[in-house]
Every structure is written in structure tokens, then in C-alpha cells.
Amino acid sequence: MERYLSKHFATPDMRRLSVASKHGAYEMLERALKMEPGEVVELVKASGLRGHGGAGFSAGLKWSFVPKDTFPRYVTVNADESEPGTFKDRLILERDPHLLLEGALICAWAVQAETIYIYIRGEYFYPTKVMDAAIEEARQKGYIGERILGSDFSCQVYTHPGAGMYICGEETGLIESLEGKKGQPRFKPPYYPAAIGLWQAPTIVNNVETLAAVPWVMRLGPEKFASLGTPKSGGTCLASLSGSVKNPGVYEIPMGFPLDELIYELGGGPPNGGKVKAVIPGGSSSPILTAEEAKGIKLDFESVADAGSMLGSAAIIVVDESVSIPQMLYWVLRFYAHESCGQCTQCREGTGWMLRLCKRLLDGKGKMRDIDDLDEIADAPDGTTICAFGPAVSWPTKSYLKKFRHEFEALVKE
Amino acid sequence: MNPIPESLEKKAQEIILRYPPEHRSAALVPVLLEAQKIVGCLSPDVEAWAAETLGVTPVRVREVISFYGMMHQKPLGKYHIMFCHNVSCSIQGAESLQDYLETKLGIKAGDVSEDGQFSIAAVECLGACGWGPVMLVGEEQFFQLTAEKIDNIIDELRQGRMPHGDTPTPLIGNVGLPTT
Ligand SMILES: Cc1cc2nc3c(=O)[nH]c(=O)nc-3n(C[C@H](O)[C@H](O)[C@H](O)COP(=O)(O)O)c2cc1C
Numbered sequence: 374m375e376r377y378l379s380k381h382f383a384t385p386d387m388r389r390l391s392v393a394s395k396h397g398a399y400e401m402l403e404r405a406l407k408m409e410p411g412e413v414v415e416l417v418k419a420s421g422l423r424g425h426g427g428a429g430f431s432a433g434l435k436w437s438f439v440p441k442d443t444f445p446r447y448v449t450v451n452a453d454e455s456e457p458g459t460f461k462d463r464l465i466l467e468r469d470p471h472l473l474l475e476g477a478l479i480c481a482w483a484v485q486a487e488t489i490y491i492y493i494r495g496e497y498f499y500p501t502k503v504m505d506a507a508i509e510e511a512r513q514k515g516y517i518g519e520r521i522l523g524s525d526f527s528c529q530v531y532t533h534p535g536a537g538m539y540i541c542g543e544e545t546g547l548i549e550s551l552e553g554k555k556g557q558p559r560f561k562p563p564y565y566p567a568a569i570g571l572w573q574a575p576t577i578v579n580n581v582e583t584l585a586a587v588p589w590v591m592r593l594g595p596e597k598f599a600s601l602g603t604p605k606s607g608g609t610c611l612a613s614l615s616g617s618v619k620n621p622g623v624y625e626i627p628m629g630f631p632l633d634e635l636i637y638e639l640g641g642g643p644p645n646g647g648k649v650k651a652v653i654p655g656g657s658s659s660p661i662l663t664a665e666e667a668k669g670i671k672l673d674f675e676s677v678a679d680a681g682s683m684l685g686s687a688a689i690i691v692v693d694e695s696v697s698i699p700q701m702l703y704w705v706l707r708f709y710a711h712e713s714c715g716q717c718t719q720c721r722e723g724t725g726w727m728l729r730l731c732k733r734l735l736d737g738k739g740k741m742r743d744i745d746d747l748d749e750i751a752d753a754p755d756g757t758t759i760c761a762f763g764p765a766v767s768w769p770t771k772s773y774l775k776k777f778r779h780e781f782e783a784l785v786k787e
Numbered sequence: 788m789n790p791i792p793e794s795l796e797k798k799a800q801e802i803i804l805r806y807p808p809e810h811r812s813a814a815l816v817p818v819l820l821e822a823q824k825i826v827g828c829l830s831p832d833v834e835a836w837a838a839e840t841l842g843v844t845p846v847r848v849r850e851v852i853s854f855y856g857m858m859h860q861k862p863l864g865k866y867h868i869m870f871c872h873n874v875s876c877s878i879q880g881a882e883s884l885q886d887y888l889e890t891k892l893g894i895k896a897g898d899v900s901e902d903g904q905f906s907i908a909a910v911e912c913l914g915a916c917g918w919g920p921v922m923l924v925g926e927e928q929f930f931q932l933t934a935e936k937i938d939n940i941i942d943e944l945r946q947g948r949m950p951h952g953d954t955p956t957p958l959i960g961n962v963g964l965p966t967t
């Protein structure tokens with residue numbers, strides 16, 4: 374399989390500019406700076422590049438939403454990577470940081486922003502060190518700073534650390550956090566970052582992988598890039614494969630790649646001759662699929678949605694028969710109960726309540742009624758909260774209960 | 788008030804330069820993390836200093852400290868261990884390994900050992916799910932944990948040596964050959 378984003382993950386010292394330059398780093402920035410910013414936006418639009426942070430929104434379209442004549446503008450790179458099951462962005466940060474920097478700088482040129490903040494989760498000490506060193510090297514060589522490559526474009530780049538809260542990956546939570554506050558999401562509308570973002574200024578928030586794909590969009594050309602994927606999702610995707618598989622890891626696959634092939638051929642299937650019971654296709658926030666439902670699906674946003682879940686950050690968690698689904702729901706709910714930012718009652722109280730009910734069932738002290746209550750409480754944060762964290766706990770919970778109800782019922786002894 | 792170390796003052800001034808002068812309060816999170824690293828914890832003294840330095844109210848600083856999981860008002864162990872207990876790691880046996888670690892150190896997650904050497908926090912996904920179970924000791928990351936690997940790490944730490952973490956992350960997947 375041809376690799377693009379991950380092409381140089383195994384190239385020794387690719388994080389050093391001297392090595393990256395030999396492989397063409399910043400050539401696409403040079404090319405972009407000779408184009409009109411609007412042309413770059415159109416090119417990215419035509420490539421079908423979609424966000425890899427979770428929502429799958431068209432990158433070029435997002436860039437085109439920046440209001441005319443409002444300055445300054447900002448680009449913030451979402452390197453919070455904390456959706457359970459997702460571990461691909463760190464490889465870009467650690468192994469090919471200049472690819473990300475180049476993509477972010479092209480984005481900054483396209484939307485005419487003069488500052489880029491890379492928001493990296495606080496636990497990524499090592500990726501942050503690599504990124505900081507890469508920024509310094511790029512600055513010394515004139516790819517960052519005043520009048521980049523002799524053009525009249527100036528842009529500064531800084532990393533900014535998170536401090537251990539999942540919700541700061543949500544784009545408006547990220548912005549609040551970057552402003553030095555609690556990372557509590559803002560209400561949309563009106564706070565769509567492209568219009569009203571960091572310090573109320575137009576701000577493009579894109580995932581690491583999305584921006585790292587931008588130099589490839591330019592190198593391959595939008596048609597070629599689009600043709601790698603499906604008609605609705607261009608390019609490739611870094612799938613994070615974990616759970617019950619022999620070869621977990623990050624795989625670069627074309628958008629629309631068959632899930633079965635990923636799990637069985639690349640991933641080697643479950644270890645110890647186990648059998649797949651269920652698959653989570655897009656991180657813990659996506660509804661669970663039974664082995665039956667997962668069979669034959671393709672990994673692109675539409676196909677996974679048609680199967681009743683979502684591709685999200687393409688974090689595929691394989692669950693074999695040895696794993697108890699109620700136990701898994703407990704792990705997931707413990708996470709959401711811990712990470713709720715606390716602004717919305719349904720989310721703050723609901724997550725804790727659901728966790729307690731699930732625990733009671735697991736402890737063998739539950740009643741049939743608790744299963745129904747759990748299902749009903751899971752409705753509360755769906756579509757009623759400030760941010761998408763609400764549905765992200767609601768949908769999976771309901772899917773576990775609906776598709777594996779027998780496992781919950783088996784816990785009730787009365 | 789205890790004096791704030793000069794190195795911290797200097798570091799804070801460096802960090803502030805990353806933000807527009809009228810928005811220097813944006814430096815709050817990085818400055819507090821730096822303070823915690825240098826001073827050991829975010830004591831009331833540090834809080835007052837951060838508020839003053841960044842021109843924000845003390846209550847805003849308190850609010851931020853209480854919000855973020857990586858910020859602590861009391862000192863942690865010399866070696867602070869963040870142990871992932873989220874889904875992918877748990878499928879790979881993280882819970883029993885966490886028990887193993889707790890028994891070995893004689894403390895539970897959330898505690899600091901009496902001699903101040905160790906503390907453990909059970910944390911959510913650390914972004915290394917394919918290489919689980921996973922933990923951080925201070926700033927070093929350790930992947931594919933087993934009881935034996937934990938023994939080796941703790942033995943080193945007890946001798947006062949910080950073992951090298953698994954950096955960079957192992958290559959598994961179609962981006963290279965498996966390392967194990
Ligand atoms: C609860 C929650 C957590 C999120 N966490 C992340 C994250 O860790 N990383 C990320 O890139 N996007 C995350 N997102 C998605 C962002 O809000 C946003 O859509 C994304 O960064 C946009 O970039 P993209 O268009 O390139 O995907 C999260 C969203 C929600 C609702």
C-alpha cells in the first residue's frame with residue numbers, strides 16, 4: 374500500500390530539518406507562497422480533504438469561512454489527541470514534525486493568519502520536545518518568522534500545553550484553555566471558531582493529521598489526492614488499531630478501506646484464536662457495532678454512518694469474546710464521568726449517575742429496572758448540551774445496552 | 788510568602804512572550820505547569836504569584852488549578868506515575884497490572900508513599916493505546932508493560948535512577964516492522 378502521511382515515519386532522524394529537507398520538506402510551502410491565498414483554499418476544497426479530528430468536516434470549506442477583512446487571525450493545531458483509542462497524531466509529532474509545520478504554515482498563508490499555536494496535550498512530554506526542537510530549526514532556516522522564504526508573509530509558531538483534560542480537545546474548549554481558562558466549551562452558534570475564536574478573532578482549528586495531509590494535497594494535486602479515497606472523502610487516513618488484535622498499531626489506509634482487511638489481514642485478528650464480538654470504529658465516543666454489523670463495512674465517514682456508528686478519529690477498538698461488554702461500558706462511563714467539564718446538568722450529573730448504575734450492575738447488586746434507567750438517563754445529554762460530549766456519551770451507552778442487553782441482564786440476580 | 792525561584796520568574800517571562808501583550812493571561816496554564824515542575828506543587832504562594840505575574844484574579848488561578856487533572860495543590864511523589872486505565876489498555880490487562888503496581892509500592896492510586904518517593908494516579912487514555920498497557924513516570928513514557936517490566940522500572944527508581952522511557956514510540960502497524 375502506498376503511504377503518504379506515514380511515508381517517513383521510519384526514516385531515521387526525519388525530525389531533523391537536514392534530513393526532512395532531503396525528502397522535500399517545505400517545498401510545498403514555497404509553492405503555496407507563490408499562489409494567491411484563495412487559490413490554496415480552493416485547491417484544498419477540491420481535494421476532498423476532511424477533518425481527521427472526529428467530525429470529518431471539509432478542511433477547505435472551513436478555511437473559506439473566515440470572515441473577510443477581520444484581522445488578526447489564528448491557526449490552532451489540535452494536538453490534544455485524547456479520544457480513547459486514538460494514538461496517531463503523536464506519530465506525526467514525533468516522527469515527521471516538519472510535515473505538520475509545513476501543513477500548518479500553508480494553512481496560515483491560505484487564511485492569512487500570522488500566528489499558529491500547536492495545542493499539545495500535557496502528557497505528550499516527548500512529542501512536545503520533538504516539536505519544539507523542530508520549530509526552532511525551522512525558525513533558524515527561515516521557514517518560520519518574518520518574511521518567510523523572502524515573501525511578505527510572516528508567521529510565528531508556538532506550542533502550548535494542555536494539562537490533562539479530554540474536553541480541551543473540543544475546539545471551543547481548546548480555545549478557552551489556550552486563553553488561560555478552564556477548558557469549558559462555548560455555545561455554537563455564535564462561537565464557530567472560524568468566525569469567532571481565539572480572543573474573539575477568526576481561528577482555524579484543525580487536527581494534526583488534517584494539516585499534515587495538506588502538503589500531500591499540494592504535492593499530488595487535488596485530483597490525485599481525491600482519487601486515493603472515496604468520492605466524498607479524499608486521501609488516506611491514519612487508523613489507530615487497538616484492543617483484541619495481534620498487531621495493534623497505526624495503519625495508513627486509503628479512505629474507504631475495508632474494515633475486515635484492517636482487522637484480520639493487517640491486524641492479524643484476535644490473539645489466542647479468539648473471535649471478534651464487537652468493534653468500536655471511531656473512538657470511545659462512537660456507538661459499538663456487533664461483529665455482524667461490522668462485517669463488510671468500509672472505513673469512510675458515510676459507510677460507517679450507514680452502519681449505525683461513526684468513523685470519528687478512526688480509532689478502531691476490537692473487542693473479542695473474552696471481554697465483558699458491561700465491564701467495557703463501565704470503563705467508558707468512568708472516563709466520561711471524570712472528563713465532563715461540568716457546565717451542563719445532563720452531562721455532569723448524568724454521567725455520574727450512569728456510572729453508578731453500571732457499577733451496581735457489575736457488582737451483582739443491580740435490578741432489571743437499573744438497565745432501563747441507565748438507558749433512559751442516557752437520553753438526557755443527547756442534543757441538549759453545549760457541546761458534542763453529551764451525544765458522545767449518550768449514543769455509545771445506548772448502543773451497548775441495546776446490542777448486548779443479554780450481558781447486562783445476566784448480571785442481575787434476583 | 789516563600790520566594791519564587793528566579794529560574795521560574797525567568798521561564799514565566801519567556802512563556803509570556805508567546806502571546807500578544809494584551810493577552811498575557813494565556814500563559815497561565817504553561818506557567819503553572821512550569822511552576823509545578825520547579826516548586827513541586829501549586830501552593831497558595833504560587834497561586835498568588837501567578838495571579839500577580841499574569842494580571843488575573845487569584846480566584847481565576849484557583850479555578851484553573853482545580854479544573855486541570857495535571858495540576859496539584861499538594862506535592863506528589865518524587866516519581867509520579869500516571870497509569871492508564873482506559874478501554875484499550877484495560878482490554879490488554881491494565882487493571883491487574885495497576886493492582887500489581889499498587890501492591891508493589893504499597894500505595895493506592897491517588898496516594899503518595901510515606902517516604903515521598905512515589906505517587907500513583909490512574910489516568911484516562913494516554914494516546915498510546917496500541918502499545919498498552921501504558922504509564923508515564925514523570926515525563927518518561929513506558930509502553931507494553933508487564934509485571935517484569937514494572938519490576939525493572941521500580942527497581943531502578945528505588946536506586947534513585949530514572950530509567951530511559953520508550954522513546955520514540957515503537958513502530959507497529961504498516962509503518963514499519965513490529966518491535967516486539
Ligand atoms: C468531546 C470532544 C473531544 C474532542 N477531542 C478532540 C481531540 O482530542 N483532537 C482533535 O483533533 N479533535 C477533537 N475533537 C474535535 C474538535 O472539536 C474539532 O472538530 C477538530 O479539532 C477540528 O479539526 P478537523 O476538522 O481537522 O478534524 C473533539 C470533539 C469533541 C466534541
Ligand code: SF4
Binds near residue numbers: 557558712761762
Ligand atoms: S456537554 Fe458536558 S463536556 Fe460539553 S459543555 Fe456540557 S458539561 Fe461540558
Ligand code: FES
Binds near residue numbers: 874876913914916921
Ligand atoms: S487506552 Fe491506554 S493509552 Fe489509550
